[in-house]
Amino acid sequence: MLDVREVHKAYRLGGRTVQALRGATLSIAEPGFYAIMGRSGSGKSTLLHLLGALDRPDAGTITIDGESLHDMGERRATLYRRRRIGIVFQQYNLIPTLTARENVELPGLLAGEPADAIAARARALLDRLQLQGRHEHRPDALSGGEQQRVAIARALLFEPALLLADEPTGNLDSSTSEHLWTLLAELAGERRMMVVMVTHEPAAAIHCRRIFVLQDGAIRDTIDTEGLDAGGVAARYQQSVRAA
């Protein structure tokens, strides 16, 4: 379903070239909650952006459900992002002048969907994410956790096969973060979709079924979390990093 092969990506940053990915390869065959872990500067966000059709690799291939992202034109990529992928960011990225419901409806509005249909879907999603009574609140009236759940609801509007989350709990406290990871795991199971989360926290990774360890722009290891607790995951991660 998700296949990344030998992907390379470099950026120019302040006059120098940074090689963010150097032949990253990973494959996910079935729905579930997955994590990409690595230190700061390992290329996690770059990989996520490529998976989200926000950028194109310099080399290599990315295929999702048979669709090639690596050679997708800008217009097709826009449409792809609109309907086939959901993205959740660390900084929520809600539109401050729209209400929670309107933020969730936004992809539907961009797609030209009938207003009633997307409104009903938006309300249902907000209720599912325990935001009853918060539909008409603007982002500045919501807590961090609530805002992130609104962002998740927005990402789920078109029931994508792939949900990408870039450090979704980076701005949240531990308790709220815990709730959020549990929620993502539930959604992955409930909707039979792939949820790929970029994180540097082992406590987050324990909720995932598999962890891809990214280091120096390449996937160095894969950790199956079945039977492991948070400590075990942390230990296995450290081991992977040292071995790399």
Place this chain on the structure above:
Amino acid sequence: MRAAWRLATSSLFERPSRTALLTAVVVAAAVLIAAVGVAFGSLNHAVRQRVAAMVGNADLVLKRSGRGQSLDAALLDRVRGWPETRLARGRLSAPLALRFRRPVWSPEPDGSFKRSTLVLSVSADGVGIDPALERDLPTLQLLEGRLPGADDEIVLDKALVRRLSRPEARLGLGEVGIRLLGGSTRDVGPMKADPGPERIPDKAQADRLNEGAGIAVGDWVEFARFRAAPVRLRVVGVASSPPLGGSVTGYMTMPGLAALSSRQGRLSQIDVVVREGLDPTAVADRRRPDLDEGLSLQTTQLITSGLDRNLRANQLGFFVASTMAFLAASFIIMTGLATGVTERQRELGILRCLGAARRTLAGTQLLVGGLIGTAGAAVGIPIGVAAAWLILDHFRDALDADVILPPGRLAFAFAGAVGAGLVGAAWPAWQAARTAPLKAMSVRSVPPSRRTLVLLAALGALGVLTHLSIITLLDDADTLFRTYVALGVPSIMSGYFLLGAPVVVLVARLGGPTIARIFALPRRLLGRTIAATPFRFGFTAGAMMLGLALMVAIWTQGGAVLRDWLDKIEFPDAFVVGLNLTPESQRVLDELPFVRRTCAISIQPVRSQRSFGISGFTEINTSFVAFEPEPFFEMVRLSWVKGDEAYARRRLAEGGAVLIAREFFTAGKLGVGDTFIATHNDRTHSFEVVGVVSSPGLELVNDFFKVEERFTEQTVHAVFGSRRDLREKFGSDAIGLIQIDLDDAVSDDEAIATIREVLLPAGILDAGSGRQIKRQITGIVRTSLVISSSVAAFAMFIACFGVANLIIAGVHARRFEFGVLRALGASRGLLARLVLAEAAVIAVAAGVLGTLMGLQGALGGTRLNRAIWGLELDALPPPGPIAIGWLAVFLFTLGAAGPTAAALSRKRPRELLGSVRG
């Protein structure tokens, strides 16, 4: 589309104050254009009405060639006998000197009010009518009473009623040719049907009676005759006034007017309505050979076509000025919306991440611009119409014009307003469409590209140089005018606008330290902000510069007109103006003790192969000023530019020669030895040019007083020839003006008052001194400069909204930074002074740009004046208006920034630090 609409409306309501400011820019521009459009449209309509009243419903007009000549009334029967004629009507015009003795109640020592008599005199146009034909060929619009039936009855127009009723009536702007000669309380008996009581006990009743004692239907008016007993005429009706003021009119029966003016058996013209289906031009061509020499048969379409062309030129001026105003508004909107796009980069990035197409983001900006433009038009146009109504109502005494709503101009105002919004949104739309999602969402400060600044400077310089090239390289008037309008004006406007950013950077670099010192700021704090966002500051300065540029250009040109043209004209000591003065009038003048010499002048507009103006746009004639050469040269001190005076005088006496005004020579049209070809009423004659002289302003005097002729026979400049030539070649020798040389011992006012008194019954329009007329024309020029300056000030006011919008956006974007400054110990006052100092930099840049653009524009104006009108003007910068303009720019700019600076200083550090960054 729905998405773009939703995003656009959300964006507009997100920051209502900034939306309101940008909308206010369009409102202000729409108000200006709508007001000017309606005012000029109404005046043009009134001009057309006036000309229509003059030509009536006729298809053809038969009259004698030459001004002031009359026809044999027997011709009317002959014309009625033509098979092509459906209707023919004779018209007679003659001057009417009217007097009215009205009662007036004045206070007595015992507190009561005693009746006495005040004599009011007015010189009016008399028009003879045939009541039987009024239904088919109306001459007047009756408001009260009835048409005259007997020869001693008269209908007065409303303006004439006013002039004969109100001794304290103020002479309005543009009052020409008709004066109240003052009154006398000598008791010679009332002329009112009911003169009122002899004595009134209280003031209130006296005031009421004084108010209502003006002339009315049923009263009597006196026709003053030259060296004969006056004739009493009964007022039987009141008619509507001719639009646009000018001569007041009294209507009598044809025989009655003919008897009073000694024109029995004569007509001024014959109006002809041809049968249905016939072409008037073909009828005129067929009948013309049958007519005697000296008779002219013209279609009324020919008469009005010249007017139409001149009104079209006026319309072009309106469209050019409106386009400039809306272009300026679009610059301001562009700056405001582009600022918004930059501020909302993150939001735009999110939208792109969510799958918003580029065209959706572009469409959002265009919709925002379109909505701002539409709202501005919806609010501004009605206000502009109301303003025009108020202006026309205020000046109703002088410019009696109905307010009409010209659909073309109003539609243009609407389209221009919406267009300003759309054009202003084009660049922000392109910016928004280019948003790359990842780049937009990353918090990174990108310094402005130096290359972009250089590119803007190059493009701006190109625009400026394009304008300069046009005015220096093109000579031909038509080519120069057309190229200037189509390319020169847009080039100079966009050139200086684009130079805004580089100039602001320069000002910040060179003047920043001084400004920082004045505002007591740390040295490097001011320059940093401007260096980070030079385009916003630069384009805002560009918007503000336009008002100052207008002011500088207007006063440079206006000053040059006064100094280099009007001041150089040596008007006669005194003059008398009339429609057809007689040799008897001249003899009366010669008999006055303080008159040294007089010279009779005839003035005839002629078409020339070397007329001024723009071909295809304007139809401008030349005044043929005719005199007796010997007395004229004794009286007038002509300044000779070219030619030999002795030879010229001999040739003028022989005939077939003219002197030309220096403007012909300056414009490269004619010189000594060339041939001047003049045409009037299908008669064409050639004259040898024997000299180039500075005009003594006689044609100006004539134009100043003969309002009607200005509408259909616009003339610019003059040629000077003999009266014999005018009589023999064009059949005209009517004396329109008598030039008077006064004794030095007598004062102008005394002399003029005596001349008016003595010559009123002789049918003069007015008498005046050269000094008076120069003063009046100078006053008119200065008044129009002041009015034009108010337009410039209004343009600056419009730009204020742009400044305010920029300052608010800038403060909003940097509120976290301001919070950090406060946290580090910066005072409230420092933040406020920083904002004001940034505004001061904008003001300085606007001042520099505006002054340079204004001077360059004035240079263009002098080139156009030279090529088109032959005027040699020096474009000297006027220091006073420039200084006032700079002061206005500073006041407006700092005033626009003031409220935001004050609001910022009131915010607590925590509030500012709590803001979302970037």
